[in-house]
Amino acid sequence: MNEQQVIDLLNDSSKYTFEKEKDNFSRYDAFCKENGVMLEIKCRRAFYDDTLIEKMKYDWNTQYANDNNYKFMYAVSMPKDGKETVYIFKPAELDISWFTKKLPAQTDFGRKEWIDKEIAYIPIVDAVATRG
Numbered sequence: 001m002n003e004q005q006v007i008d009l010l011n012d013s014s015k016y017t018f019e020k021e022k023d024n025f026s027r028y029d030a031f032c033k034e035n036g037v038m039l040e041i042k043c044r045r046a047f048y049d050d051t052l053i054e055k056m057k058y059d060w061n062t063q064y065a066n067d068n069n070y071k072f073m074y075a076v077s078m079p080k081d082g083k084e085t086v087y088i089f090k091p092a093e094l095d096i097s098w099f100t101k102k103l104p105a106q107t108d109f110g111r112k113e114w115i116d117k118e119i120a121y122i123p124i125v126d127a128v129a130t131r132g
Helices: 003-013 055-067
Strands: 030-032 037-043 050-054 071-080 083-089 099-104 114-123 129-131
Touching: 003 037, 003 071, 003 083, 003 129, 037 055, 050 055, 050 071, 055 071, 055 114
Parallel strands: 037 071
Antiparallel strands: 030 037, 050 114, 071 083, 083 129, 099 114
16 A cells, blocks of 8 residues: 555545645645644555654654644554555554664665664554554
């Protein structure tokens, strides 16, 4: 599943009308103007009981949402039981414990060096909704 497919699924099955951000360097992936919701999307290739969130993205998106009276949501797609499932989180409502871990600078786009990243794992049972 890619970002546009996640957006389409959420738009078809919820009250949201997300539009993909046109700026490739935006720190969030989609926005719903009617509801003032910023959406960060992660498309995973494998299923995990806990999903990763980066503190740098969390901090920036949370601050930007607060400064502009928006809501920040985090959507993660993963294959489960032979189909793609999207887990939707409201990060501001989660009890997050951050730690540092060596991870690839980027999973895609060719930057394969390992760097320290401040991250947290969010249990998928903390998702406020699932779609799939």
